[in-house]
Amino acid sequence: xxxxxxxxxxxxxxxxxxxxxxxxxxxxxxxxxxxxxxxxxxxxxxxxxxxxxxxxxxxxxxxxxxxxxxxxxxxxxxxxxxxxxxxxxxxxxxxxxxxxxxxxxxxxxxxxxxxxxxxxxxxxxxxxxxxxxxxxxxxxxxxxxxxxxxxxxxxxxxxxxxxxxxxxxxxxxxxxxxxxxxxxxxxxxxxxxxxxxxxxxxxxxxxxxxxxxxxxxxxxxxxxxxxxxxxxxxxxxxxxxxxxxxxxxxxxxxxxxxxxxxxxxx
Numbered sequence: 325x326x327x328x329x330x331x332x333x334x335x336x337x338x339x340x341x342x343x344x345x346x347x348x349x350x351x352x353x354x355x356x357x358x359x360x361x362x363x364x365x366x367x368x369x370x371x372x373x374x375x376x377x378x379x380x381x382x383x384x385x386x387x388x389x390x391x392x393x394x395x396x397x398x399x400x401x402x403x404x405x406x407x408x409x410x411x412x413x414x415x416x417x418x419x420x421x422x423x424x425x426x427x428x429x430x431x432x433x434x435x436x437x438x439x440x441x442x443x444x445x446x447x448x449x450x451x452x453x454x455x456x457x458x459x460x461x462x463x464x465x466x467x468x469x470x471x472x473x474x475x476x477x478x479x480x481x482x483x484x485x486x487x488x489x490x491x492x493x494x495x496x497x498x499x500x501x502x503x504x505x506x507x508x509x510x511x512x513x514x515x516x517x518x519x520x521x522x523x524x525x526x527x528x529x530x531x532x533x534x535x536x537x538x539x540x541x542x543x544x545x546x547x548x549x550x551x552x553x554x555x556x557x558x559x560x561x562x563x564x565x566x567x568x569x570x571x572x573x574x575x576x577x578x579x580x581x582x583x584x585x586x587x588x589x590x
Contacts, residue, residue, distance in 0.1 A: 431585030
């Protein structure tokens, strides 16, 4: 099997007719270009170039390989250009319903062919990123390793919500309604309730609280004004939402533009 680096080095020399200029074009030393071309010739068992101190001449085999390689290189580039520009996003339900959907309506999706958004739990999002099944993930903690990097999008403030006024010192007497982040109620009460309701949908959670079935703690950006709720700010609670993504050496232009649109206000 031919090493594509060797073929690329040969093409650079064939086009520039000079090993030094080919090295500049490729960003590597002239000696490395010469070695890669030599290894290509050895692997093919053919002499591709006639070398002299001042000039490089293609042999007939070199001419034939250059023509075929240029067609192949063009086919590769065209394939990447024609390939659908798909972005796969994993996000927590609250961020999806109360932040991401609004942001998507303000940015351009001209260069994106497919947008695949999945609502998932934090660990599922992290696994999706590590296994390459997701390009972007919205998570409540900073992720940094050799595969993933993240940046803080915004800080969250929280409120205790209910359908009527309640005694904040006796919240254990009420039914607790919670989603994935059910630990916030436990952080403000040492006593546990006798009844709980767990629901994945933020809109369903808000409707349950509005109907008087229980109380909940949510990030303020998740609480819609269309619901008739009593709100009590919880300054002791805070959180952060991070945008995590794969560590590309060179991020695709369409993905780079999409991320820039998402974070333009931050």
